[in-house]
Amino acid sequence: MTTIDLGLPSIGGLDGVPTTDDKQSAKDYKSDQEVRWCPGCGDYAVLAAVQSFMPTLGLKRENIVFVSGIGCSSRFPYYMDTYGVHSIHGRAPAFATGLAVSRPDLSVWVVTGDGDALSIGGNHLIHSLRRNVNLKILLFNNRIYGLTKGQYSPTSETGKITKSTPMGSLDNPFNPVSLALGAEATFVARAIDSDRKQLTEVLGAAAAHRGTALVEIYQNCPIFNDGAFDVLKEAGERERRIIPLRHGQPIRFGARDGSAGSGDEGGEYGVTRDPNTGSLQVRKVTEVGESALVVHDASLADPSYAFALSRLTDTTLAHTVTGVFRSVDRSTYDDAARAQVQEAKDSRPADLQALINGKDTWTVAG
């Protein structure tokens, strides 16, 4: 097999999508449909964040499409005044792939959940990440099945007592960020529904990325898994659990208690690399010194660093890494597919009669 270097230029995620100078507001992105999530659902916060964020892109609204699968989060497209498709369970990435390949002038967003993306649709998720189609995938992770009323999900912690697992669930959960990195995703990030500022930043980075961007959003289900992420929201707890990533900066977190050696930028904890195993670990800055901290680099070609970062998070939420884990350039499937078609068009005329005639014809006289 020979491989061909497609030599595609590096371009932004929104290149080719028509823009507008018209002033837009969050209100422009609200559809006339009544929002029907449960009171207190984390989806409201994400919807509001997205509706506020979209105007900042300056795109023509008619060139934005939200595609979803099935589940609570997948009702999202109905509430956005853009084009939208509520498809079938797990298949949104497949539908969105066909759309994105055939329409480079669209900004295509996929809204999915932990069951939709990681259980029934796991195959489509990993393959869209592998292909690097120019899609933005928002994975709402509430660690439970909500729409079917409370069964455990592929991100539920082992031993979870639910309607379908009265003696506790048995399966080991997925870490969605680890999974995406294993599929060689070019952009992977995590945010929390309640942190509007960081969520908006992550959405901006995802939109700017050309290729599949996976954004995991921790989202509270107040009915079937209420408080699953409360420890990440409580003052005093969140500071020592959330590890926010900033490209080019040492990974440091924790309360800014002003204690000796902590420095102005704060945080009594930091992430260091174990020289023996190469894995990452959380250490007190006072014990290892500031110079020992890992400086975050989301652009590393080798995904093992980002994967090591993702392993700092487990279902106990003792530590949760948020922000952009990885953002690298790689040619996208949809650009490459269109380039092939264009190359073929440039090199051979579309002569239908010649095609169907083929090489060997014979004529029967009348």
Add this chain to the structure above:
Amino acid sequence: MSVDLGNDASAGETGIRKLDRVVIRFAGDSGDGMQLTGDRFTSEAAAFGNDLATLPNFPAEIRAPQGTLPGVSSFQLHFADYDILTPGDRPDVLVAMNPAALKANVGDLPAGGILIVNTDEFTKRNLTKVGYDANPLEGDSLEAFSVHEVAMATLTQGALTETGLGKKDAERCKNMFALGLLSWMYHRPTEGTERFLREKFAKNTAIAEANVLAFRAGWNYGETTEAFAVTYEVAPAKLASGTYRQITGNTALAYGIVAAGQRSGLPVLLGTYPITPASDILHELSKHKNFGVTTLQAEDEIAGIGAALGASYGGALGMTTTSGPGIALKSETIGLAVMTELPLVIIDVQRGGPSTGLPTKTEQADLLQAMFGRNGEAPVPIVAPRSPADCFAVLIDAVRIALTYRTPVLVLSDGAIANGSEPWLIPDVTTLPDLSVTFATEPNAPDGSGEFWPYLRDPQTLARPWAVPGTPGLQHRIGGLEKQDGRGSISYDGDNHDKMVRLRAAKIAGITVPDVEVDDPSGDATVLALGWGSTFGPIGAAARRVRAGGGSIATAHLRHLNPLPANLGEVLRRYQRVVIPEMNLGQLAMILRATYLVDAISYTKVAGLPFKAEELQGVFTDIIEGGAL
């Protein structure tokens, strides 16, 4: 007109004998290149101007154990000086490249048939492998046939000694030796094959020349030895005037897809996953990206159709290709296409089922799956080609329906059509139907609100508007949930659902399809033989035999299975008996019995191969004579 009886218009015992038709079967090990050999002979017959029909028959394994019965691959070719309908029931000539091929095929050779055997493979070991206690070439078991023993491998190697090619490589050219010999016997043109070999092996001229040499050696063997006293001529067929080519069903479907893209002005996206016997459509289409065709080999069947539907939503012509197992996986997405009322064409190249079944054998047992294999009331139009060449027009018609009525359409081909070939009267592309579409561009709400209602229907076709993303002011949301009639918002209202279910059914029922035509030359038939799909050839050939014997029978063939032609009920009621031969257990018969309360006789067979004309002739005759089967 000649009839399909295999008349031998003999001119004498020696010299050149004129025949009106011949059936040749090449049989060998799957590694022997029998499909290629058959393909080339087919091209020679086509170039000569014969009518022809072919039937490849090969195992599902790529290379089953060498020399065994499961590893036998064969290619049957029927060519004639008149219009024929089938690849032939039985071979007049059987070429057996090894003992397994002989054992597997000799039962089909009628007494007096010509048997050409490659003796080199008849070793004790090979004979034992297939259960021959003694060499059949030595006993009298083959005395009913005209047997020609030819040491093809030895002769081929001998012809290639000066090329310096290794023994193994030289021996591999023996299929071209066989082709050369048969080409001589039947006075076939040879230039095409030599040109083909030089193109096929362009990267290795030594191999190319060796194959050409082997081909010529086979020809010269026939010419110079006295083993073959007689050669045969089959004159060109008097087909309708025009330009022809040879084509397989899968190629014709691929060309139909390209043509539909050109005639609609839409880019084409084929989302698919490899599956026997449909993969060749993907292979062919992937070569024609210059026509604005994108081929997407997805991660699975579901993603294939999902991508196709996504492309349709964006205003492209979405297509997907598969076989029965793939239809099972695609069912939920077909339902989504029914609900979202988007154009989509799904090609099912049927094979033996259920489950993995018989991947390389033909069957037409997916009809009820195509009709009903979805949750809820999910009607889908169905069209079925009757022969390889018919695939092109059927695909264009499927696209017409999909675009006009905004609906998924199922095309039911089958393995025999997919791999079989026949002459195709090539259409003038400027005469193909105009498939251009109009996208919605303006708000359409009848209340003057300036809103866009995605489910407001065209009063004639009941189709909803196709409003593609990028159209300003028409932003809307669609999906699998039930929609409010007209406005298109989510609706759980029972009465609205009842209305929408009936509207979707009425839309499909209202698709215009041509009336079914009846062929009844005598005009006094009381029995009608009705078929669909690839049974067209055997039914027609059997009817000719019945009529040649003085009997009367009417035939009719359905291209449209859903909706059925408007005149079908009246046609069925016109005859005392209606017989429906199918390669399933009576699926069309069940539909027609339910739809028209007609007491149709179902004649069925699911043996992986098409019906034989002889067999159906017997069935028809029995029914005409009052038998009940």
